[in-house]
Every structure is written in structure tokens, then in C-alpha cells.
Amino acid sequence: MDWIRLTKSGKDLTGLKGRLIEVTEEELIKHNKKDDCWVCIRGLVYNVSPYMEYHPGGEDELMRAAGSDGTDLFDQVHRWVNYESMLKECLVGRMAVKPVAVAKENHEKKPLNGILLKSKLPDLPAKEISPSYDWFQTESLVTIVIYTKQKDVDSESVIVDYQDGCFRAEIVINDYSYLLHTELSHEIQEDITARVAEKTGKVEIILKKKDNVSWKYLGHPLENHNSFTAHREKGLYYRKCKLVSKVDVTHDTKLYCLMLPPDTHLQVPIGQHVYLKLTVAGAEIVKPYTPVLESLHSDLQEPLHPHNKYIYVIIKIYHTGLFTPHFDCLQIGDYVSVSSPEGNFKKSQLQDLEELFLLAAGTGFTPMVKILNYALTNTTSLRKVKLMFFNKTEEDILWKNQLEHLADKDRRFEVEFILSEPTCEWTGKQGRISLPLLSKFVKRSLENSRVLICICGPAPFTEQGIRLLKDLNFSQEEVHSFTA
Template sequence: MEKMDENPSFVMPQFPAANSPQRSSVTLPSSVSRKKVGLKKGHSLMDWIRLGRSGKDLTGVGNRILEVTEEELARHKVEDDAWMAIRGKVYNITPYLDFHPGGIDELMRGAGKDGTELFDEVHRWVNVESMLEKCYIGRLKTDQKLSRKGSNSSVKSNISSRLLVAPSINVSAKEELNKKPPSYEWTQTESSIIVTIYTRWNEMRTEYIVIDRNEKDLKIMAFIKRNNKYQIHIVLEEYVTSDYKVKLKDSSTAEIQFKKQEPAVSWTSFGEPNEQHDIYLQKINLERIQRDCHVDSIVQLTHNTKLLRILLPDGFLMNAPMGYHVRLYHTIEDVEVFRQYTLVLPSLLPSRMDSSVDNGRVIYLMIKIYEDGTLTEWIDKLTTGNPVKLSMYEGDFKLDKLINCTHLIMFAAGTGFTPMIQLIHYALTSEDCSIRLVNLLCFYRTEEDIIWREDLDKLSAQFERFCVKYVLSEPSSNWAGTSGHINEELVRRYLPPASSLVDEKMLICACGPTPFTANAMRLARHQGYKDNCLHPFLS
């Protein structure tokens, strides 16, 4: 597909220059430059797990539990005596240094201090409590007072673990929300229970409502603003079915309809309040509760990529916002690890959509199988009916960026294509969409690696405003398309300088291995684009 070559002036940008003062809101974490190092023989993840189970003292303090002050922590900052605090717990990282995939120097950056933010930047996929449990020394004693509501910067250790980042709101909307917290009311008809939530936030969407019900125990969560949550938690008077309907009455009011299990019964009350009922929590941290789900079907997309349809638990409704991801958990030799996977659609073609996605009953994950992947060996063996554990969704993509743009440019490497799927679907099928041009540049190793090529080519033929280009780093001798890697010349061909725009409103997205995403963003910046035009999807 060489369609985009018809406009050679439409160039791809280079993203944030390393020394640019404008990197503030989309600055990539320090892990951008982080590379894996070659570990010594006998220092794999499995070797570390075996060492932890050997009975050897890895704490360095005789397996005693201590209360560690910040002053004491700061004394242990050399390679043969290194401690680190992560989420309020202090670990002796000395024995782990040689097992660290990022190298000793990278891990030592957090030695002698609170390394939570650093750890979350480069190692968010691992459950640190499982990984370093045998190195646990004790709690970190600090004078810092934590706010119950988390409204302080007290939760510094969890800065990068926000559950939901919704579109930013203006000052008047903030003032309105601060004056009066969210509330709810319930009514009933002969066959239904109707719950109305007044969020008092003018940018509410149905995706920000999550319902979790177990028998009569009902929890409704409404995620508001950046990372605030209004929660209803009640033990219902009678039973309802799992047939929920969520809609918006207006821009700030959500309505949820539950069907009564016994339609003829008139309820005398909604039920009995449970823990944390009718409560508004501000600046919450990432919810780490896991849900027991099941694999419903598996489709082989390429030689190493699969599409999994996963059934959510009965009573649970979650329709994730665009561009968001979930964590898939698995336990390997008593150590719990996870990987983050973007939620995708079953297809790019409207005729193959799955209504259960919109109803919040199933999710789709597109997963590449790596020979040495921490989880993918297990994922590759999954079959229909197998149980899997998933987290709540999380992410930071702002839908208003997509709604307000006229030109959408996407750079995707490998399965970095996954967050682009919903963007493409919205841009081409949404009735209220004003996007005039949608360009996708896909980077793969070989032609056999290209995901959904037939679907993409069909869309490109169907929609004049949609263009797709494939770039291969290891093409065969028969490949007639573009080859190479993302670079300044290629970007300039497909992304015009910002200074040349007249009425175009650009949105430039990138996803792939972290160095690829960083490079795409840097190149875009070289073309003059600023933070409000850019969105890097970071894994």
C-alpha cells in the first residue's frame, strides 16, 4: 500500500528532543534509554526464584523484621550493601543486583532511598512483594503524614499508578465539583431498579462506570476527573439479574438499569449500606484487585500473535475507555508477575464487531508470543475455558484529543498496533467524527509479522481518507514496499512541519518498544509539534 506516497510533503515528525524544554507533559520515563543487559549464567528469573526458596538469608539482617528510618536507609547505598524502599517496604537488593535484567547500575539508582517511582517506571510488570519477599527487611519509618483521602502528594510512591486519567476540566467545573460531591438516588418500576448517579462532572462517559456484583453484594464505581472515584456499595434487598444497561441522561448524570430477578416484587428499600458506601474518594491509587475470568476463544492472527476473547465474571461490567489496558496476572513458581495488554476490538471491519464488548461483558487482547517471554510461554498454552486473572483497566488517553483533531497520524511497531485499533475504528465509523485524514505507519520485521493486513487494506480501499503503510526491517527479496526503521527522513515524508498547517488539528500517536515510541515522539517534536498534539502509548 503506497497510497501515502501520493503526498510526499506529508511528513512524519520526530518526537521530543532530549534537551527540549517542552517535554514536560509527555516526558517519557527514564526507562526509555534502559536496555537489557546480558545476565551471567545461572542468573535468570527462575534461578532467582530457586535462590529465594533455598533457605539462604537474603535479608542481610538475619531474617529479622526491622523498622528502618530514612537516615538508616541512606547508609546502605553501595553495591555490597544496598537497600531500597518500595511502597513503604525496605528490601535488601544486594543479592538481586546480578539478577536484574536492566543491569546493576540501573538498580543502584534507587539504592539508599525510596525507589518506588523508579521501580514503577521500569519494572511495573512485576509484583515486587513476590519478587523480593525473601529480601524484606521491614517498614520504612517516615515523618510524612498521609492524607486519608490521598489528596496530598503523600502517595508519591504511586505517582505513575493512576487508575483513570479522564479529560482535563476547566476551573469552573472543578469549583462546581468541589462545592458538592457526587450523589445518587434509586427508583423502581415493576421490572427494574434504576440507579441515577449525579457525578457533577460535565465530561462523564459510560465507560467510566464499572459494576461489580456478587449475588446481592453490589458495587458501582464512577470514575470522575483524573483519578477520583464515587462508589456505591450496598447489599441489595432482593436479587437482580446480570442484564445491566448503562446510559447518560446528560453530560454529568449516569443512569444504570438493573432487571429484577422477580419482577412482581416491590422493593421497600434499595438495600443495606456496605463498606465504603456512598463515598467520594479523591486521588485514588491503582486498584490492584484481580478478577477471575475465562478464555472464551483464541484466534491465531500471525505465526506469533494471538487474539484472545475473554469472558468477564458474571455480575461484572467493564467497558474500558479507548486506548486503555489491563494487567494479566500469572504465578510462576510462587512469584506473581503480570504484563499489561491493551484492550482491542475483535476486528477493524464493522461487520465483525462483537456487541458483548459494548455491553461490557467481554474483552479482547492481542498478544505476541515471545520465546523467552515471562508470561507468553504460559499464554501460548492457554485453551478455551482456561481461567485467567485480570485487573481493572488503567490508562491515560484523553478522548477529547481524538474528538477535536482533524488529522490522526499513528506510528506502530509490532503489537504497538493494538492501541491504534480503536482509534482507527472511531475515526472511520463514528458519526460525530470530524477527522479528515487518518494515516497509519506500521513497522514490522517481516511481511509474515503484519497483523490484520487484509482488513487494513480493505479499509484503505473503502475510505479515501485512510492510508496505511508497512515498513519492514528485514524484508524478503520480493518486498516492493518501504524497508528500514523509523527515521527522520521517513517521518518528514508523512508528517508536515507544524509551521505549514493552516486549519489542521493534528493528533500524533506512537506505540511499540519504548525506544521506538521515544524516537517517534522526538521526531514529531523536530517537526514543531507540542504536547497537546502528541500521545505516546507506554507499555
């Protein structure tokens, strides 16, 4: 919170005494030192020198964009951060012309937090396969039809929101997004239906008219309406969700249930995360979380809450943290902003799989919940699923009883708990992620078995795990790490 206090102190953080200026390329390049560091993000220039000591990634990461356009670097690591709010007191002005790019073609590419930056985005799909839309109406309904021209579109690919008269529909197609964004010409009821014909890729969104009158036009186009662009170029879109329940999972972790607005259609795909946003002391704080299921018990007849209307998140409360103490103080009925899903895990990675290994530490277990459930339910070729779950103490283990129940019920599933700080009563394995542990646990049943290994936890755990799996001769395609 020290940075927030500094921004509210009235101190001149730009060095320009409140003036906003137009910044040329030549001027931007001059400000490339730690005590005089300007960075351009999406055409706006900020003096980030005062922020150096507060940056979680350290000064060196900020200096990579010093005196240049840091948009690509920012999007690779911090796309979810509301930099406009966080750095508003550092705003120098707007670029006069296109700024100098961070990376030159002849420079050696270096990984940023483990991600290799690309010099440019892949070309957009050919115009003839870009989606299109049409609409028609009856006396009481308006149907918007989107022709995606793709066969791998399902209900999880469709996100629909209606807020304050504005209709927004996003269709996620591989790494691209097709967006309809319009201010409707008439009011509609809250109940919106989305249907997908997976074989043809046709999406139908059905709106119920509030008044049974004929619409002369659908509405007034808003920003990026009828656009088809790379998904990573789009900013995050949020909607307000109501907190409807919170249940203790462990001594410091809870399961929260958030209800989507009635006029939102959103299903978080397997292995993807959302961002939760709260305003704390006048600043927006954003954190990523991977939604889970209500329960691992597949023998429940009906879920308490339908998965397409509710989002469940397991959150560990850090009492000295910026976000979680405030989130835990929310009362039932309070609202929190929830983003559209993000992430690069594809359900297709589980197709035709024979062996699935899950390596999780602490709340890094959350991405594994839906993966585990989907694989055991839908992957018919699957012979074995093994979860190696690392925690400090036994009381830290999330859903221990449910995991043991699942292992008893499904002979394909095996779970191993490893503790780093066990009590003397603990009879299971202990230690941290290591080559001896992994070499015994992650073994192919057959030489040519189709294998996927998913790993998630604190950054040191994940990085060490990836190195060890490489030492065990697993290919890059066989390992998926979750980072946000």
C-alpha cells in the same frame, strides 16, 4: 525465572535471619549502597540488594530510591507490578515513621524512563464538586444513584464488579476515581445494569434482588468506600475472565477473546490498556496489553461478541518469555485475571481533528485499532488518516488484508507497510524509522491543519520517533506516545 528460583532457595535475602524489624528514618538512610540497599514502598521496607542484577531496568534505577521512600518512583514506572509477592523474601520490616522522600524541592528533576516526575500530586477537587451517592429500592430492584457533578462521564467511565458478596463501583473522572465499595446486606442476581445520563453526569446502577425482601441498609462499607482520590493512588483491581477463543493472526501472534464475569460492567476506553495476570511457578506475572476490536471490518452487521461483555487482545508469543508461553497454554474455559483499564489517552484528542497519523511497529499496532475505527466513524472533521506500519517481514504484519480492505473502502485512509528484513519479492518500502521516511509520510495538507500523531512500538522505536517528530517541528501536544 532465576529470581524466582533464588527466592525459593531458602537463602536469607534480608540479612536479618528471618526477623522483621521496625525501621526508623535514620536507619533507612544508612542502607544506600548497591550491596546494602533498602527501599521503602508504601510503608514496607525491602532489602533490594539481592534483586539488583535481576531488575529489568538496571541497577541505577533501583539506586535512585536507595535508603529512601521509593513509592513515587515505583508508581511512575511499575505501578502494575505485584512487588509484595515478588519481594516478599526481601521484607525487612515496616517504617516506624514517615521515610525520607526521594526527591527534594531544590534537587534537579530528572526524567525516569522518559517521564518527568512531579514533586507532588495536584490538589484534589473542591469538596463541593466531589461525587455523592444515594440508593432506593422496589420489591425486586435496588438502584444506586451516583451524582458525579460532571458532564464528561460516559459508560466507559463506569466500572462495576460484584464478587463474593462485595459490590464495587468505580467512576473515573478525568484523573480521579470515585469508589463505592461495600459488602451488600443481601444477595443479588448476576445481571447488573449501569446507565449514564451524560448531560447531567448521573450514574444509575441497577441490582436485581435474589429474594424479594426489603433491605434495611445497603451494606457494610469496605476499604476506601465513598472515597474520591487521584486515580494513580489506587492499586489495580482484577477480576477473573474466561478464555472463550483464540485465533491465529500471524505465525507467532494470536487474537484471544476473554469473557468478563456476568456481574461486571467494564468497557476499555480507546487507547487504554489492561494488565493480564497469571501465576507461574508460584509467582504472579503481569503484562500490559491494549484491547482491540474483533475485526477492522466495519461492514459486519453484528459482532460475534458484544464489546461490553468481551475483551479482545492480540498477543505475540515469545517462546522464551516468562508470560506468553504460559498464557498460550491456557485452554478454552480457563481463567485469567484482568485489571481495570489504565492509560492517559483521551477520546477528546480526536475531536475536531483534520489529520491523523499513526506510527506503529509490530504489536505496537494494537492501540491504533480502536483509534483508527473511532476516528473514521466519529470524527466528522477528519480529512485524512495515515498508518505507517513497521515490521521485520511480510508474514509479521498484523491484519494486513483487513487494512488493505479498509484503505480500498474508505478513501480517507492510507496504509504504508515498511519492512526491515524483506524478501527479494517484496516491492514495498523497506528500512527502519528515519527522518527521510517520516518527512515524506507525516505532512500537513495545510499549514494550520489540526494534527495528531500517535506512536507505539518497542521503546527504541518510540523514543527515536518522538525525536524525529520534534525535528520535523511537530509540537508536544500533537504527538501522543503509548508506553506501559
